[in-house]
Amino acid sequence: MYTDRLIDKIIKCRNHTIVGLDPRLQYIPKHITEGVKESMPEGNGASITAEAFFRFNKEIIDNIYDIVPAVKPQIAFYEQYGAAGFECFIRTCRYAKSKGLLVIGDVKRGDIGSTAEAYSDFYLGDNKETAEIDCITINPYLGTDSMTPFVKNCDKNGKGIYVLVKTSNKSSKDIQDLESGGKKIYEHVAELVVRLGEGLTGKYGYSSVGAVVGATFKNEGIRLRELMKMVYFLVPGYGAQGGTAEDAAVCFNDDGLGAVINSSRGIIAAYMNEAYRERFSEREFGQAAREAAIAMSEDINNELAKTGKIAW
Secondary structure (H helix, E strand, O other): OHHHHHHHHHHHHOOOEEEOOOOOHHHOOHHHHHHHHHHOOOOOHHHHHHHHHHHHHHHHHHHHOOOOOEEOOEOHHHHOOHHHHHHHHHHHHHHHHHOOOEEEEEEEEOOOHHHHHHHHHHHHOOOOOOOOOOEEEEOOOOOHHHHHHHHHHHHHHOOEEEEEEEOOOHHHHHHHOOEEOOEEHHHHHHHHHHHHOOOOEOOOOOEEEEEEEOOOOHHHHHHHHHHOOOEEEEEOOEOOOOEOHHHHHOOOOOOOOOEEEEEOHHHHOHHHOHHHHOOOOHHHHHHHHHHHHHHHHHHHHHHHHHOOOOOO
């Protein structure tokens, strides 16, 4: 099961943090883009950018694969460059897998009927034409029948999903905090996540149907941990969005498990930050990313140690 594999990796690395592979042109060092242009003289803008993204991602992966359990590429940063960008997404996922990392595809899919089945079969299927990743994010807005095709493939193929429950953006309250039947919408979704995950529990007691819960809403995180006791949380919002280790720590259970914390630009663009700029050159961006990933892991682990939530 996906969550068992994730926890095994977390314990092996002693690390609850994952790296978001969200490349942007402004993050790519000049020597990479110049090298791509030299090697692809006939390439167009999209194909050159996509190749630069892959080389950038590859360097990041090479520097962090042994210290983090998973990476999370956000598909929008690739799709904006069309077919070349999508191919880069797939290449990135497959390269990360080849290095032993788990891959969470942040694709936020959500539809009904045969459309949902098609999405599910591509991202969570078991044939040679699939994305070959371990887990994806999905949107619950269309209801239960939009999620069951993904749950079925989790069961059939040992994959996982994270359902958007309480997202990290400020305006999530516009819909997710509305009340219905005496409960917040995100509380209703949390209960649905628990029901969908019944029967998909692994050796550690956690379901492969997980939840996205932002670190930017600490009180909501506390409430959702109560409602979803054995659901694994994917926690965005740490760092650049304002979430702290203290905020993220409420998403964990007393066993020291229950959540993975994501950081994207804070790690992959660390070489651009003042804290790392003096020690790492632009060409050493991968090493800077490694240092940033280690620092984040220590920050989370130190906070968990204060509350006695230790998994190893």
